[in-house]
Amino acid sequence: MSGPTRGHAAAGTAAPPEERFLAHHFPSMDAQLATSKLGIWLFLGSEVLFFSGLFVAYGVYRANHYALFHYAHHFLDWRMGALNTVVLVGSSVSAAWSVRCAQLGQRRGLRISLVLTLLLAGVFLVVKYFEYSHKLHNGIAWGAACKPSAEILASLPPAVQALPVPKDLGTFFSIYYLMTGLHGIHVLVGMGLYVWLIGRAGRGDFVPGYYVPVDSVALYWHLVDMIWIFLFPLLYLI
Amino acid sequence: MTSGENYLTHGSTLRSWLLTVDHKRIGIMYLALIAFSLFLGGIFAMVVRFHLWSPGGGLVSNDAYNKMFTLHGAVMIFLFVIPGIPSALGNFVVPLMVGAKDVAFPRVNLLSFWLFVGGAVLFVATLVVGGIDTGWTLYPPYSLESSRGLGILLALTGVFLAGFSSILTGVNFIATIHKMRAPGQGWFDLPLFLWALYATGIIQIFATPVLGITVALGFLERIFHLGIFMPEYGGDPVLFQHFFWFYSHPAVYIMILPAMGIVSEVVAVFSRKPIFGYKFIAMSSIAIALIGFLVWGHHMFVSGQSKWANVIFSFLTLLVAIPSAIKTFNWLATLYKGHIVLKTPMLFVLSFFAIFGVGGLTGLFLGALATDIPLHDTYFVVAHFHFVMVGAVMIAFLAGLFYWWPKMTGRMYDERLGTASAVLIFLGFNVTFIPQFLAGTRGMPRRYATYAEQFQGLNRLSTVGSVLLAAGLVVALWAFVKSLRSGARAPANPWGGATLEWATSSPPPHDNFAVAPRGASPYDYTGLRQESAEAGWVPVREEGAR
Numbered sequence: 001m002s003g004p005t006r007g008h009a010a011a012g013t014a015a016p017p018e019e020r021f022l023a024h025h026f027p028s029m030d031a032q033l034a035t036s037k038l039g040i041w042l043f044l045g046s047e048v049l050f051f052s053g054l055f056v057a058y059g060v061y062r063a064n065h066y067a068l069f070h071y072a073h074h075f076l077d078w079r080m081g082a083l084n085t086v087v088l089v090g091s092s093v094s095a096a097w098s099v100r101c102a103q104l105g106q107r108r109g110l111r112i113s114l115v116l117t118l119l120l121a122g123v124f125l126v127v128k129y130f131e132y133s134h135k136l137h138n139g140i141a142w143g144a145a146c147k148p149s150a151e152i153l154a155s156l157p158p159a160v161q162a163l164p165v166p167k168d169l170g171t172f173f174s175i176y177y178l179m180t181g182l183h184g185i186h187v188l189v190g191m192g193l194y195v196w197l198i199g200r201a202g203r204g205d206f207v208p209g210y211y212v213p214v215d216s217v218a219l220y221w222h223l224v225d226m227i228w229i230f231l232f233p234l235l236y237l238i
Numbered sequence: 239m240t241s242g243e244n245y246l247t248h249g250s251t252l253r254s255w256l257l258t259v260d261h262k263r264i265g266i267m268y269l270a271l272i273a274f275s276l277f278l279g280g281i282f283a284m285v286v287r288f289h290l291w292s293p294g295g296g297l298v299s300n301d302a303y304n305k306m307f308t309l310h311g312a313v314m315i316f317l318f319v320i321p322g323i324p325s326a327l328g329n330f331v332v333p334l335m336v337g338a339k340d341v342a343f344p345r346v347n348l349l350s351f352w353l354f355v356g357g358a359v360l361f362v363a364t365l366v367v368g369g370i371d372t373g374w375t376l377y378p379p380y381s382l383e384s385s386r387g388l389g390i391l392l393a394l395t396g397v398f399l400a401g402f403s404s405i406l407t408g409v410n411f412i413a414t415i416h417k418m419r420a421p422g423q424g425w426f427d428l429p430l431f432l433w434a435l436y437a438t439g440i441i442q443i444f445a446t447p448v449l450g451i452t453v454a455l456g457f458l459e460r461i462f463h464l465g466i467f468m469p470e471y472g473g474d475p476v477l478f479q480h481f482f483w484f485y486s487h488p489a490v491y492i493m494i495l496p497a498m499g500i501v502s503e504v505v506a507v508f509s510r511k512p513i514f515g516y517k518f519i520a521m522s523s524i525a526i527a528l529i530g531f532l533v534w535g536h537h538m539f540v541s542g543q544s545k546w547a548n549v550i551f552s553f554l555t556l557l558v559a560i561p562s563a564i565k566t567f568n569w570l571a572t573l574y575k576g577h578i579v580l581k582t583p584m585l586f587v588l589s590f591f592a593i594f595g596v597g598g599l600t601g602l603f604l605g606a607l608a609t610d611i612p613l614h615d616t617y618f619v620v621a622h623f624h625f626v627m628v629g630a631v632m633i634a635f636l637a638g639l640f641y642w643w644p645k646m647t648g649r650m651y652d653e654r655l656g657t658a659s660a661v662l663i664f665l666g667f668n669v670t671f672i673p674q675f676l677a678g679t680r681g682m683p684r685r686y687a688t689y690a691e692q693f694q695g696l697n698r699l700s701t702v703g704s705v706l707l708a709a710g711l712v713v714a715l716w717a718f719v720k721s722l723r724s725g726a727r728a729p730a731n732p733w734g735g736a737t738l739e740w741a742t743s744s745p746p747p748h749d750n751f752a753v754a755p756r757g758a759s760p761y762d763y764t765g766l767r768q769e770s771a772e773a774g775w776v777p778v779r780e781e782g783a784r
Binding site for chain 2: 038039042064174
């Protein structure tokens, strides 16, 4: 409704190709795009608050168990975390590229960037899988079930090995599994969305006048990426 | 509208209802479900009241009593008071009020409805598997003890689903109000009901996810013993209280703001006068929503949080009184020298003024630290929040339902039955809850299945009142059923409202408007005159574009 009308929706007697995706209750493609954007931003705001509970829990428990949190982070391999950070940031770049391709009508570039985003998301989860299975294999579970094996204790830096194992080590790992787990679920959902986008891109649904789904999913994907950017230092580095 | 086609006749298969993306049909389905929830919660309430007829508790076992008051609270709050006005009435009128064909995201709206159905089914399932006795607040450690079975898990999941339904409704309303307004309808041409729902949407979107993560954590804590909320595993139960009230206090405003919105509509239309202080009422809705995020700690004055936190939360809580009072005085000023029409919606709104006044002022006693400590967890608190949630929200819900009923169904209701229900509900409500204020100030604690002898008179009075209240609701139901069976045809504009929903036929066509409307001043009644009781109000004369 607001904002200038862009050129692409203009003149011509034949309906432009994007019009078949104009929902009946919108007056124009521009109105539909603007409304969808607002909707996805509101949803992302809600997502931030959804995660905020876990971030507050992290803050409270870190303040209450400072020594424990400092000790426990040595169990996390910062190299794996850093690798995954690079992978996710790369996937965000490719997600942003996919939006650009859709806006410009570059169908080949769109397909490549969507598939690349999906693949990088998959790489992230594979790395995460190895991290989880390595920990669980060595007894690093959540809550009272957290009983680290001698093997993993021996892999800690010598100065840390000299310290006694805190009895409530599982408190940190409960938070760790909750935060990375909820984030991982969001990655999975994002992968599902990218599979859907790849299917639609293959059918040639997206044209410069209609790219709402590509844009919305990319915004979601950037949020998932941003959350990881906070999780990585909080859990792995400090 | 000359043709007989309307949204009710647009498709008659079950599928055309259950999978509809028409906001009007979704609103009607919500209405049915919410009315059922009110009935269910009401049954639990009556069991509670009859049990408390005698000090030793006469009707059910103490265990069953605990489950009854828990389910009464949980069902009423999560399935009636929170979704009642926004999801049922809001869904129906929001697009009409902005002159749109539908909400911004119709399919999301349908998803939201089915999430709500899922939540409601899980609550009923909770009842089937034996119920829960934790109180609706679900406080750990009691609620998450390892001896607990399926009931608590079902209830937590039910809250989670109902919460996401609420978030999606909020997203839809805010996007609709922002982007779908009729040409020429500026922000200050919006009906105040929409300002209220906009403010509600802010809370739904930004507070509800915190409840979502809280119940999810509770669920996982119960199964995996994570040590988040349970002290025996290293968790902190007070953290649950913070998270819970970070949502559940703003949720109070999810309940009351839409109610205030309905009051703003009805009081202007039935005073035949433009609303007094439009911008103040609009902005006070936003102010309540924003301040409402910062007051949750007043539920936790005795939880052991720091005294400085208590002082700050108490101060912020008292601040909410300012925008609330601004609204109240503007409504009263609207009545002043108005041509007051005492139809059923207006009767409900007048009782809202009386009851909300008491409910709001008794809130000050609970927001102020010195008086809250002795009153905490007494019947004074019970009476206070029933004054707000039942006396204000439910009565405003009924005001809105009677007000928009002709638009929703195309039928008028029997004014005598409507009046009778408004009077009975007002009387019954006060007889039920005023004695609870008295019992509370004299020290009767809430939530117990038994009570001391000296409270018997007050409790019996309260039970008698609850029967009157229930009778009033039955009369309202009777009025609606009778209207559906034999009500007179409703004109497009039976009350002389100037908001856009009255510019289309009753019931509206599938696409809402035969001719796309332009925005107009929502409280300017000078362009309308009453043709007759049957034909309702019509424009004084057609003048083309404003």
